[in-house]
Amino acid sequence: MIYITRKEHFNAAHKLYREDWSKEKNEEVFGRCANANWHGHNYDLFVTIKGEINPETGFVIDLKELKDIIINEVVDKLDHKNLNLDVDFMKGKMASTEVLAIEIWKQLASHISDRGAALHCIKLYETANNFVEYFGD
Template structure:
């Protein structure tokens, strides 16, 4: 079994806010991330797939295919968007980095399997200091 990772980048705005809470409670729990005027991040997304090396190609997955899958199913939907308002698979969900990673997994898992590889992990950097890693569990 071998692992290969593709990195992509996107920019997006969001806010952490629960409509069923008061403004004061949202600010207490989420701090500046509950800003009524939103805020943005420059995200880095690492998608790691695993599998056996194809003897004919030498690949686990063709990296051009992996790039196309990530761009089509995630990046084109989130780049320069408001994650809370513009992204179909995020509607009604908290736009935390943790939930984004889980939702990205759901978008990528099937198309990667169709190419004969297995999604191993999603690593999503929200800042240079903060990231989440999800293994589909």
């Protein structure tokens, strides 16, 4: 088993806010992230896959194919978008980095397994200091 990681980047806006809470409670729990005028991040996404090396190609997966999957299924849907309003797979969900990482996994897993590899990890940096890792269910 070998692991390989592809890095991509996107920019997106969001806010952390629960409609069923008061403005005061949202601000208490989410702080500046509950700003009514939104805020944004420059996200770095690391997609790690695992599998056996194909003896004919020397690849687990062709990295050009992996790049295309990530761009088409995730980056194009997220880049320069509002996570709360513009992204179909985030509708009705809290736009936290944790939830976003899980939803990105869901967008990618079957496309990667269709190519004979397995999704191992999503690592999503919201800032240089804050990131999440998700390894599936």
